Amino acid sequence: MESSLIDRYITYVSTVRRYSSRTRDIYASSLANFCAYAGPENDDELVASLIPNMIRGYEVDLLDKGMKARTVNLHISVLSGFCRFLMKNGVIEANPVHMVRRPKMERRLPEFFREEDMRNYFRRTDVFASDVPDLTGEGYVRRFHRAVVSTLYNTGIRRSELVGLRRGDVDFSRQVMRVRGKGGKMREIPLLPSYCQEISLYLHAVDTMDGSARGLSSPMFVTAKGKPVYPELVDRIVRQELGSAGGFSGRKSPHVLRHTVATELLDDGADLNSIKEFLGHSSLAATQVYTHNSIEKLKSVYESAHPRAKNGGKNGD
Numbered sequence: 001m002e003s004s005l006i007d008r009y010i011t012y013v014s015t016v017r018r019y020s021s022r023t024r025d026i027y028a029s030s031l032a033n034f035c036a037y038a039g040p041e042n043d044d045e046l047v048a049s050l051i052p053n054m055i056r057g058y059e060v061d062l063l064d065k066g067m068k069a070r071t072v073n074l075h076i077s078v079l080s081g082f083c084r085f086l087m088k089n090g091v092i093e094a095n096p097v098h099m100v101r102r103p104k105m106e107r108r109l110p111e112f113f114r115e116e117d118m119r120n121y122f123r124r125t126d127v128f129a130s131d132v133p134d135l136t137g138e139g140y141v142r143r144f145h146r147a148v149v150s151t152l153y154n155t156g157i158r159r160s161e162l163v164g165l166r167r168g169d170v171d172f173s174r175q176v177m178r179v180r181g182k183g184g185k186m187r188e189i190p191l192l193p194s195y196c197q198e199i200s201l202y203l204h205a206v207d208t209m210d211g212s213a214r215g216l217s218s219p220m221f222v223t224a225k226g227k228p229v230y231p232e233l234v235d236r237i238v239r240q241e242l243g244s245a246g247g248f249s250g251r252k253s254p255h256v257l258r259h260t261v262a263t264e265l266l267d268d269g270a271d272l273n274s275i276k277e278f279l280g281h282s283s284l285a286a287t288q289v290y291t292h293n294s295i296e297k298l299k300s301v302y303e304s305a306h307p308r309a310k311n312g313g314k315n316g317d
Contacts, residue, residue: 001035001040001041001042001046003035003040003042003043003046004043005043005046005047005086005091006028006031006032006035006046006082008085009027009031009081009082009085010024010027010028010031012085013027013081017183018183018184019182019183020160020182022160022231026074026078027078027081030074030075030078030079031078031079031082033075034058034075034079037057037058037061038054038058047086047091047092050079050083050086050092050096051096052096052099052100055076055079055096055097055100056100058075058079059072059075059076059100059102059103062075063103069103069104072102072103073102073103076097076100076102079097080095080097080098083095083096083097111250111251111256111259112256112259112260112262112263112264113242113248113256113257113260114247115260115264116247117245117247117248118153118260120245120246120247121149121241121242121245121247121248122150124245125142125146125241125245128142128143128145128146129143129146129147129150129198129201129202130201131201137224140205140209140224141224143201143202143205144202144205144221144222144223144224145237145240145241146198146241147198147199147202147221148162148221148229148234148237148238148241149237149238149241149242149257150195150198150199151165151195151199151221152238152254152257152258153257153260153261154191154192154195154261155177155179155189155191155261156189156257156258156261156262156278156279157177157179157189157258157280158181158182158254158255158258158280159231159234159235159254159255160231161179161180161181161280162221162229162234162254163221163228163229163230163231163234164180165177165179165219165220165221166216166217166218166219166220167203167214167215167216167217167218167219167220168215168216168217169220170191170196170199170220172196172200175190175191175192175193175196176188176189176190176191177189177191179280181280182280182282183282185280185282187277187280189278199220203220206222209224209226234254235253235254238252238253238254238257239252239253258279262275262278262279262287265278272284272287272288275287
């Protein structure tokens with residue numbers, strides 16, 4: 001089915017909402033999935049299918065196919081966003097998704113790496129962040145990979161934000177990084193002097209590869225062939241670097257590094273609003289999920305150190 005309404009919505013989320021190409025593709029695929037279920041032949045039939053009973057049946061169909069509740073909720077959220085767009089343009093009067101109960105999701109705590117494991121990784125790879133003569137070949141690759149992990153860990157930026165970084169986004173004099181986040185929102189992230197030095201040496205290594213200095217609008221992270229990084233490569237670098245380092249368990253991804261720095265900031269006393277600004281969250285609710293990890297850590301400390309916990313909760317000695 002061809003739908004001008006869906007096409008207009010995808011154009012809207014791309015140009016007005018400025019969602020990433022990956023998010024746009026997810027939205028388009030999700031709406032195509034709904035159309036495959038509802039079977040409309042044209043836009044009029046599509047609008048007619050946007051009723052609670054049809055959406056409820058679609059939700060049940062997704063669950064029956066073995067889809068997890070979190071993924072089903074994503075599909076329903078995309079449909080709800082499409083309905084809001086139709087309301088805004090006077091096509092429908094109310095959002096039918098609001099009449100449908102969503103499947104209950106289990107609360108999933110953010111994964112994060114142990115601070116000790118991160119310290120060990122950086123200690124073992126410090127040689128690739130120092131001013132050493134080997135700036136080409138394998139030496140460059142190791143420096144490049146370490147710089148990617150270091151940036152994700154030091155700044156907590158998203159994978160897409162790292163891919164979009166330009167050389168001019170780092171202000172070495174002020175020691176800040178300018179980052180374009182979701183929806184094109186800009187924020188500044190403070191940088192440690194040690195990180196600024198590492199990135200300065202890395203950028204020197206990039207220029208040394210072919211002997212030509214690159215402009216401020218050039219991509220910050222490039223391969224040994226001078227090509228800009230892309231999302232799948234960033235994922236692969238993180239898996240390779242942390243997978244070969246030892247000590248790291250569970251999923252190894254850029255987002256777990258983002259969770260790690262957020263958890264460490266909270267544990268070290270940073271307030272939620274500061275962490276919210278640092279991560280580029282649009283609401284405090286997205287940041288508050290990290291408090292659950294801190295509560296679990298507090299429980300562990302309590303059970304091992306509190307006098308009553310050590311003697312089974314009994315009073316006295």
